[in-house]
Amino acid sequence: MSMIAAFYSGKSILITGATGFMGKVLMEKLLRTSPDLKVVYILVRPKAGQTLQQRVFQILNSKLFEKVKEFCPNVHEKIRAVSADLNQNDFAISKEDLQELLSCTNIVFHCAATVRFDDNLRHAVQLNVTATQQLLLMASQMPKLEAFIHISTAFANCNLKHIDEVIYPCSVEPKKIIDSMEWLDDAIIDEITPKLIGDRPNTYTYTKALGEMVVQQESENLNIAIVRPSIVGATWQEPFPGWVDNLNGPSGLIIAAGKGFLRSIRATPMAVADLIPVDTVVNLTLAVGWYTAVHRPKSTLIYHCTSGNLNPCNWGKMGLQVLATFEKVPFERAFRRPYADFTTNNFTTHYWNAVSHRAPAIIYDFYLRLTGRKPRMTKLMNRLLRTISMLEYFINRSWEWSTYNTEMLMSELSPEDQRVFNFDVRQLNWLEYIENYVLGVKKYLLKEDMAGIPEARQHLRRLRNIHYLFNTALFLIVWRLLIARSQMARNVWFFIVSFCYKFLSYFRASSTLKA
Ligand SMILES: CCCCCCCCCCCCCCCCCCCCCCCCCC(=O)SCCNC(=O)CCNC(=O)[C@H](O)C(C)(C)COP(=O)(O)OP(=O)(O)OC[C@H]1O[C@@H](n2cnc3c(N)ncnc32)[C@H](O)[C@@H]1OP(=O)(O)O
Ligand SMILES: NC(=O)C1=CN([C@@H]2O[C@H](COP(=O)(O)OP(=O)(O)OC[C@H]3O[C@@H](n4cnc5c(N)ncnc54)[C@H](OP(=O)(O)O)[C@@H]3O)[C@@H](O)[C@H]2O)C=CC1
Structure with a gap:
């Protein structure tokens, strides 16, 4: 019997960001392994013309949740969607809902965040810092709370080369930043943003670091742990290999390369591709929830969920395997034949951008104009190049993350828990994983049928x-x-x-x- 699964039985669990990539997999695994849990509260906002009920219905009826229904047929009854917007004061939660959350919640998993690299500082602070602070305040009023698990990122301190499982303070106190966002106007915020983020590449990594500081400041009153995943990729094993549903991380670039748009990218082939499957992150997160609640460590423990130090793979190896998979399972209606290479300096990058990206886009747009259609390729290519420029920082450097706490936790698990909540990335076969990843991108993101391969x-x-x-x-x-x-x-x-x-x-x- 899994101790972790048994621990979550009968519990009321609050998840923020449950409609996101990681949140969905977390919810799925919880319901599949602990079908006797009491309730999963999820904070959801209406979005894209859909009510929250419609959003939840869509998620629970997706392919990801097919297996859960075998173990937990009444899955719909276990999920309680609470209308909430983390951008609003008090999350705009109704009084009744708030009362229920405060009085019943046993465990909080805080996954919600803005993960956009180009978000303006005000919005990134609101979601990644202020909302975290407010949620902690709510948590401190929950009498039955056993653990609060905050999902951060291994890149919160990407300005350092070696990163330990500790919180590194930012130069300006998060409280001061939160206050200043209230009275500074947008123009001034834009002006001071580069100075504040310093040697970090974007507002995302900076605000996630501030978020950790906020968590630390509340850790005296609460039983908290932080999980720091690196680049989260498609599922490795559960509920099935290759599941992915958004363009973040490598997924968007896999599409761009497979469809023949992306022909070259500035990357360091030997730099470590610190990718981590989403089911591995979820297994660690659930194990951390159990450990934090049951063992109540004296200090806030931080767990790195990374692959580089235990089972490294580099971008060169990953890129070659991605290309090899395109040979076996090509994507449909490609713009050009999938072939891409890494460039390593400014000159070759500019040259190949001009020759392999911009020129074919211009020629294709010319053809569209000639045939009376609206040109669109140049615009698309410019967006792709802009996206690449934002990801480049992460594919031209390597980091070292220590994983003492993660390894300690692994050794604390029973053999059964090590199997059911496996987060031992040493068992990962990269070539197999990347092949399944590309297949998953084709099936679940592009919704292409395997019958269309010929x-x-x-x-x-x-x-x-x-x-x-x-x-x-x-x-x-x-x-x-x-x-x-x-x-x-x-x-x-x-x-x-x-x-x-x-x-x-x-x-x-x-x-x-x-x-
Ligand atoms: C040796 C030889 C071998 C050769 C081999 C050759 C190999 C060739 C194979 C290639 C594979 C191997 C290399 C892999 C490298 C992976 C690097 C990953 C690094 C990740 C590091 C993460 C570290 C931190 C981890 C974390 O902790 S956080 C999680 C990570 N967070 C993110 O990844 C958010 C990023 N995104 C944004 O920040 C926003 O997306 C934004 C970009 C501002 C656009 O923003 P915008 O343009 O305003 O609008 P969107 O609506 O967002 O998108 C608008 C348009 O761009 C598209 N598009 C959005 N995204 C992406 C994306 N990714 N990639 C591509 N396209 C994307 C979208 O399809 C839409 O297209 P369209 O609709 O126009 O057709
Ligand atoms: N993906 C990755 O590579 C990595 C992610 N992480 C961290 O993991 C966590 C989850 O990331 P991931 O699942 O990939 O991100 P997603 O972007 O897929 O999900 C973000 C979630 O936050 C919710 N959210 C955003 N804004 C609001 C709001 N105003 N009110 C309510 N909910 C909101 C989203 O809801 P909605 O659906 O309504 O937009 C969504 O459920 C984040 O904390 C991220 O920093 C860490 C390392 C890597």
Whole structure:
């Protein structure tokens, strides 16, 4: 019997960010392994014209939740969606709902965040710092609370090379930042943002670091732990391999490469690709919830959920395996044949951006215009290049994260828990994982049918022929222009033609003699 699964039975669990990538997998695993839990409260906001009930219905009826229903047929009754917007004061939760949450919650998993790298500081602070502070305040009024688990990121301190499982203070107190956001206007905030974030690459990593400081400040009153995952990728094993549902991390770039948009990217092939499967993060998070509640460690423990120090994979190996998988399972309706390479300096990056990204986009838009359609490729390509520029920071550096607490926790688990809540990334076979990841992107993100593979292959063959034809035509045009303008080109052309003529005459003469 799993001690962790038994621990969650009968419990009331509050999850923020349950509609997000990680939140969904967390909810799924909880319901599958502890179907006897009392209730899962999820804070949800209406979004994109959908009410919260519609959103929850859609999630629970998705492929991800198919297996859960075998173990927990009344899954709909176990989920209680509470209308809440973390951007609002007191989360805009109704009084009755708030009362129920305060009086019943046993465990809090705080996953909600803005993970956008380009968010303005005000919004990032609101969600990643102020909302965390407010949730902690709520938690401090929960008499039955046993543990509060905060999901941060291993990149909160990406300005350092070696990162320990400790909280590193930021130069300005989070409370001061929160206060200043109330009275500073947007223009001034934009101006001071670079100074505040310092040597971090974006507001996301900075506000996640501030969020950790807020958590630390409340840790005297609460039983808290922090989980810091690195780059969260598709599922490794559970509920099935390769599940992914958003473009974050490598997923968007896998699509861009598979569809032939992305042809080169500035990356360091030997830099560690610190990817971690989402089910591994969820297993660790649930184990941390159990350990924090049952063992009540004296201080706030931080757990790194990273792969680099235990089972490293680099971007070069990952890229090659991604490309190899495209050979086996091509994506449908590709723009160009999938081929991409890493560039390592500014000059080659600019060159390949111009030749492999911008030029084909301009040519394709010209073709769209000629055929009376609206050009769109240049715009799309510009957005892709902007996205890449924001991810580059993370694929050209390596970090070292210590994992003492994570390893300590692993050793505390019973063999059964180590199996059911496996977060031992040493068992991960990268090549198999990446292949399943690419397949998952095709099936669950692009919603492409495997039956369409022969047609996709045929489309790629057509693209190859167009490519050869285009290159030959281009060569002939350039050559023709050169011959018209340069004596040297004419001499070379004359030499080649006469050489071919002589060769053919010799060949013809020798075959006549033999006959
Ligand atoms: C040796 C030879 C081998 C050769 C091999 C060659 C290999 C070739 C194979 C390639 C694979 C191998 C390399 C993998 C490298 C992975 C790097 C990962 C680093 C991640 C580090 C994370 C560390 C921190 C982890 C954390 O702790 S946090 C979680 C991470 N957080 C994020 O990853 C948010 C990022 N995103 C945004 O910050 C916003 O997305 C924003 C970007 C501002 C746009 O924003 P915007 O343009 O305003 O609007 P959107 O609506 O968002 O998107 C607008 C348009 O961009 C598209 N699009 C959104 N996203 C992405 C995305 N990712 N990738 C691509 N496209 C994307 C979207 O499809 C939409 O297209 P459209 O609709 O126009 O067609
Ligand atoms: N993905 C990754 O690579 C990594 C993620 N993390 C951390 O893991 C956690 C989860 O990330 P992930 O699941 O990937 O992120 P997602 O963007 O997929 O999910 C974010 C969640 O936060 C919710 N949320 C955002 N704004 C609000 C709001 N105003 N009110 C209520 N809910 C809101 C979203 O709700 P809605 O659906 O309504 O938008 C969604 O459920 C985050 O704390 C992130 O920092 C850490 C390392 C890496």
